[in-house]
Amino acid sequence: MNAQIALLLGQDGFINGAIYALLALSILLVFSVTRILLIPLGEFVSYAALTMASMQAGKPVMLGAMLVALCLIGLLMDARDALRAGRRLRFRASKLLMPAYVAAVTGLSVTLPLEHIGMAFQGALTVALVVPLGPLLYRVLFLPIASANGLVLLIVAIAAHVALTSAGLLIFGPEGSRTEPFSDATFTIGDAIINSQTLWVIALSFILIALLYAFFEKNLYGKALRATAVDRLGAQLVGISPALAGKASFALAAFISGLSGVLIAPITTIYFDSGFVISLKGFVGAIIGGLASYPVAAAGAVALGLVEAFSTFYASSYKEVIVFTLLLPVLLWRSVAQKGVKDEQ
Amino acid sequence: MSPILRFRTALLALAAIVVVLVAPHLLAPYQVVVLNNVGIFALVTLGIVLLTGIGGLTSFGQAAFVGISAYATACLATMADLPPWLAWLGGSPWGALAAGLALTLLVAAILGGVTLRLSGHYLPLGTIAWGISLYYLFGTLDILGGFAGITGVPPLRLFGIGFESSESLFVLIWVVVLVSLLATLNLLDSRAGRAIRTLNGGQIMAESMGIDTFRTKMVTFLLAAGLAAFAGWLYAYTQRFVAPTPFSLQAGIEYMFMALIGGAGFVWGAIIGAGAVVYLKELLQDVLPLLLGKGGNYETMVFGLLVIVLMQKMPLGITDTAARRLKPLLHARRPAPSGAAPWITAAPPLPRRPRPAPAESILEVRGLTRRFGGLVANHDLSFSVQAGQILAVIGPNGAGKSTLFNQLSCVDTPTAGQIFFRGRTVNGRSARDMAAAGLARTFQHVKLLPTMSVLENAAIGAHLRGGKGVFSSILRLDRREEAQLLKEAETQLVRVGLGAHLHAEAGSLALGQQRVLEIARALCADPCLLLLDEPAAGLRLKEKENLADLLSKLRAEGIAVVLVEHDMDFVMGLADRVMVMDFGEKIAEGLPEQVQANPLVLEAYLGGAE
Incomplete structure (x- = not known):
């Protein structure tokens, strides 16, 4: 291996690592607010990448249909819960927010000439289509069992992953897709050639992390989410709705992973089932952070991306084996650091 | 296992064998x-x-x-x-x-x-x-x-x-x-x-x-x-x-x-x-x-x-x-039996650990301090308990009583100070070691397995008095010991007054009964020190009297008891000595009547008279 190859692999590693880091952050965010390990996060990534690819290929975008269906199921569940609680069905303007939003993005996605609207707008519309999946899935799948034990939440998350993967096959078909790069420009620094796509990914990741930091430190809603993560009951007592916190954390996770999907789409060929392995690497990052620490998780995810890139060079067919086996020493280290016995809730 | 049950099991096994042998030829x-x-x-x-x-x-x-x-x-x-x-x-x-x-x-x-x-x-x-x-x-x-x-x-x-x-x-x-x-x-x-x-x-x-x-x-x-x-x-x-x-x-x-x-x-x-x-x-x-x-x-x-x-x-x-x-x-056909099965009641009792000598020092605490960050939950506590003695720990909410209990049973580790159990330091020992050494406890928030029967819940307490493992259980070589363990559980349950509920699900008991079940479970361990965290909470008057009788009997057998309790009538009538805590500190210790007259205690409970 010479320096040039090392640099190329390093670039690859950093791109993937940055995306794993974004996913690890969303996993931690959702886990700390709701206790749910959001296994279907990977499907948000693959849905976004494949939707973007459909737009560029001039194929019809079908994700809207799923949004409408989930939205209707959510409304029916709202009505059923209200009737069960013996309340009268009352009209509230806030209830219309989500259906209106879903109708608007779905409308745009079927009427616009998507092939010709330019890459920036395609990307924005893709993310706009993926974001409501988060809160809608939370409403339909997790809200009814929000107080169940961790095992039930995990099982539903796994089942949701399985169902969404098959639904992805139905919506996008079995073929893999790759989108056009944001720009073809390359830069040369000394001997090294740096792809502009690399810079795009890394810059956007940094901006996103900075925005998240500002949101959690400065914004009242961000602080409310943090409060829920620290103590759910306490947050509820001071007037923070756990349902809203759950939906917000899911929306944020869907936003981050939708954006990751758009970022990764020009680099890797994505299939309907590619999201899972990508999100699992985010999970490895989150585990390195002990399912608690954001900076450690992000650093771990970047390191994972680098290990992956270099193992592609040395033993390409054992890439996944190496990446996931790396988990063992991490778990061992966590295990040794662990003290005492705790009861699961 | 009773002969009738054995016969039914044999019949079931025979039926299963016939089905397995015949089915492939019919399908x-x-x-x-x-x-x-x-x-x-x-x-x-x-x-x-x-x-x-x-x-x-x-x-x-x-x-x-x-x-x-x-x-x-x-x-x-x-x-x-x-x-x-x-x-x-x-x-x-x-x-x-x-x-x-x-x-x-x-x-x-x-x-x-x-x-x-x-x-x-x-x-x-x-x-x-x-x-x-x-x-x-x-x-x-x-x-x-x-x-x-x-x-x-x-x-x-x-x-x-x-x-x-x-x-x-x-x-x-x-x-x-x-x-x-x-x-x-x-x-x-x-x-x-x-x-x-x-x-x-x-x-x-x-x-x-x-x-x-x-x-x-x-x-x-x-x-x-x-x-x-x-x-x-x-x-x-x-x-x-x-x-x-x-x-x-x-x-x-x-x-x-x-x-x-x-x-x-x-x-x-x-x-x-x-x-x-x-x-x-x-x-x-x-x-x-x-x-x-x-x-x-x-x-x-x-x-x-x-x-x-x-x-x-x-x-x-x-x-x-x-x-x-x-x-x-199913239940309409077969009413649940009330007592334990004959194969259990016929078992010989389990051997007991040697009793501590009268007035032997069971628990000795010196300068115990526990900090959580800036909060001092226990500050420089010292006290001791002898065999056949009941020490009551009282104090307002947040005084640090449960923190103290957790350290005594090695669920939590002190920041400073020493605890001696039967003359040996407990530093570095685990909750399991303490159980083996003869400490048994109950919990302020009841910790039972709600879908298991009352009898089985109590038998968990006798875990260390048996030794049979997975393979003996699978091969049913454990029945002699199992009968002894269940008999011990039954004996202790009858003793605390739950003899009529042996086969009920633990979760179906009233909260007061669940607390008493925790005491029976602790007694199954044959302890020489019993830590009871609010045992009388949720009990009716008659049940409280029964509990007081039981604790007096245990004292007479030489068991040392430390209990946290809010019911003053219960505590003052029963305890040999009372220790009062407030904001993590010991503010008084002595005979019940001395403590009741102590101005510091009155202030902690009723507010200062300025």
Whole structure:
């Protein structure tokens, strides 16, 4: 291996690592607010990448249909819960927010000439289509069992992953897709050639992390989410709705992973089932952070991306084996650091 | 076991043998093949029922364990030139079974070793990652045939009998399934089984009763992996061909679905779940392509949705819901017995530990301090308790009483100061060590296993007074000891006044009775020091009087008691000495009447009179 190859692999590693880091952050965010390990996060990534690819290929975008269906199921569940609680069905303007939003993005996605609207707008519309999946899935799948034990939440998350993967096959078909790069420009620094796509990914990741930091430190809603993560009951007592916190954390996770999907789409060929392995690497990052620490998780995810890139060079067919086996020493280290016995809730 | 029960069990076993022998000849050949698959799946699912349904641990890696064993079997059976150190195993199905089991258990032990000490989220994530790793490994290693797999596994021959036809395999597979089922039922109904059942939500309590929860988790995980290894061995000889796909993570998730659909808490749910999934899948594979078009395995989508609905509507699975519906019918026929069964009452009592000498110092605390960050929960506490003495610790809420209890029982570690139990320092000892040394406790927030019977809950306290493990329980070699343990539980329950509720579910008792049950459980440990955290809360007057009588009797037997209590009448009438705490400090100690007259105490309780 010479320096040039090392640099190329390093670039690859950093791109993937940055995306794993974004996913690890969303996993931690959702886990700390709701206790749910959001296994279907990977499907948000693959849905976004494949939707973007459909737009560029001039194929019809079908994700809207799923949004409408989930939205209707959510409304029916709202009505059923209200009737069960013996309340009268009352009209509230806030209830219309989500259906209106879903109708608007779905409308745009079927009427616009998507092939010709330019890459920036395609990307924005893709993310706009993926974001409501988060809160809608939370409403339909997790809200009814929000107080169940961790095992039930995990099982539903796994089942949701399985169902969404098959639904992805139905919506996008079995073929893999790759989108056009944001720009073809390359830069040369000394001997090294740096792809502009690399810079795009890394810059956007940094901006996103900075925005998240500002949101959690400065914004009242961000602080409310943090409060829920620290103590759910306490947050509820001071007037923070756990349902809203759950939906917000899911929306944020869907936003981050939708954006990751758009970022990764020009680099890797994505299939309907590619999201899972990508999100699992985010999970490895989150585990390195002990399912608690954001900076450690992000650093771990970047390191994972680098290990992956270099193992592609040395033993390409054992890439996944190496990446996931790396988990063992991490778990061992966590295990040794662990003290005492705790009861699961 | 009573003669009638023994007769019924024998009859049931006979019926099962007849069904297993006759069924393959009555069914269509295709049905026999399908049922063979159901049997193999049920074996894996049984492991998940034990692990997840009963132990509360989640693994999505069971398919990979099946794969390890199936590949080991196929390799040993087909490879012509094995390396010399393996040659002695080649060709023998027993050798293949041994190798498959050993390899699977080794991998499970490594995976369990690094995840089982951590919180419950790490095992599923670890098994998912490893499930994927092993799948790629199966598909990549040349020696395993890559994604094409290994073909040409010869038919199975055991004891000179060939198992080539599906009919003969049916008999073998279902005998293995039924034997495993029986073994699991035996295991759950024993000392080792009770320990496994505490894992699901009772680990702090279990450690305080002397159960090694890490070891118990490991044993459970290894048992589940062992069942998967057996299934893999049968799979290799049934299909006579192995390839990576049936051992993928997707398959691992499917096994979990089988357990959940069948009812993860029910041993029989393994067969029902495996059967339901296999037959439903066949049905969906016929119907779905008509609805959604060809080209995908959409049945997995339906299964995903089905499991989501199931978890929302009946989180305990089909078997549990059915059992709850049927229960009134069964109970109408057979009224629950009130006392313990004769085989239990006839058992000789357990040996007791030597009593401490009268006035021996049981507990000695010097300068105990516990800080949580800036908060000093206990500050420089010193006191002692002798055998046959009752010390009451009182104080307003937040005075640091429960923190003190947690340190005394080694659930928590002091920041400074020393605790001596029977003259030996407890520094560095675990809750389990303290239980073994003769300390037993109850909890302020009751920690019982609500779906287990009152008798079994109490018997957990006697865990350290027995020694029989998993294999004795499976083979029923533990019955003598088990009868003694249950008899001890019965004796203590009668003593605390719960003799009429032996077979009720612990969760169905009133809160006051649950507290008393915790005392019975603690007494089962034959302790010399009893820590009681608010034992009289929720009791009626008559029950409080009975409890006071009981504690007086224990004092007369030489047991030392430390109790935290808010009921002043109860405390002042019973305790030999009273210690008063406020804001983490000891503000008074002495005879009940001295303490009652102490101005500091009055101020702490009633507010200062300025």
